[in-house]
Amino acid sequence: MRTRVKIGAGLVAAVVAAGGAALVLSHRAGGNGQGVAAFREARAFAVSGLLQQVDGPYALLLGDSQIERLYLPTLCGGPVVNAAIAGTRISGLRAVAGWIALPRPPETIVVTIGTNDLTQRQRSHPAQAAAHFRDEARALFAxxxxxxxxxxxxxxxxxxxxxxxxxxxxxxxxxxxxxxILAEECARAGCRFVDPYGDLRAPAAASRSPDGVHLGLDRAARDGVAARLEAAACPERAERPR
Incomplete structure (x- = not known):
């Protein structure tokens, strides 16, 4: 019984980590979502300030807690600014991206999104949910x-x-x-699609997840993710002898 309680508590923690910030803010704002929007806008404002301090080429990470938890100080030789927000769904990401003021175009924008769009609540009408996800993905990449x-x-x-x-x-x-869907809509907009988490899909790697939802990351796993991202973002650099 005690083991079951621990497992259940871990799953609840995963859901809170994935979407808890939005849930708490929504309740504080009376459930109308104004608190969520205010938090996202404030985060975008903070990221915009960080970007003003970066010299030269840089990369920008956008998405949910999956990429927010990724420690990636550099990509393709330049600094990385992580603008991901836990709990974000694809529609919310469009809003955040629109609020971020870019001082100049980044060399690379990396997007990891979709986990929170797969909650059972969001998928209560599967066909509609998938169509909505596609529409939002098409608009986001465009x-x-x-x-x-x-x-x-x-x-x-x-x-x-x-x-x-x-x-x-x-x-x-x-x-x-x-x-x-992400791959198809990314290609439509001329983006590059990659699965940097391929090595983490094996059962042994998945078992290292802290909660069954988020990646089990350590330095080696992070380096593998970074290498695959670089292969997509700057293949000429990734193929260069080291």
Whole structure:
């Protein structure tokens, strides 16, 4: 019984980490979403200030807690500014991206999104949800493509669907379909699509996830993700002998 309680508590923590900030702010604002929007706008304002302090080429990370948790100080030889926000869905990401003031175009924008769009609540009407996700993805990449030299979209990171409770909260089986949508709409806008989390999809790697939802990251895993991102964002550099 004690083990079950711990597992259940871990899953709740995962859901809170993925979407908790938005949920709490929504309740504080009376459930009308104004608090969520205010938080995102404030975060975009802070990121805009950080960008003013960066000299030379840089990369910008956008998305949800999956990429927010990724420690990536450099990409393709330049500094990285992480503008990801836990709990973000694809529609919210469009708003955040629109609020960020870019002092000059980044060399690369990396987008990891989709985990929070796969909650069972968001997927209560699967066909409608998938169509909405596609519409938002198409609009997002069309808006981002002119703002950077390269836009790199990633596959949705793996779930550990065998973990107790994961499929209660997430439609993990729909993740490949949503990743395919991201790949198709990314290509439509001239973006580059990559699965930098491929090495983390093996059962042994998935079991290292802290909660069955977020990536089990250590330095080696981070380096593998970074290498795949660089192969997509700056292949000429990735192929250069070191």
């Amino acid at each position: 808006e981002l493509a002119p703002r950077a030299r390269h836009v790199v979209a990633t596959a949705i990171p793996p779930f550990d669907a065998a973990r107790s409770g994961v499929t209660r909260f997430y439609d993990a089986a729909a993740a490949p379909t949503y990743s395919a």
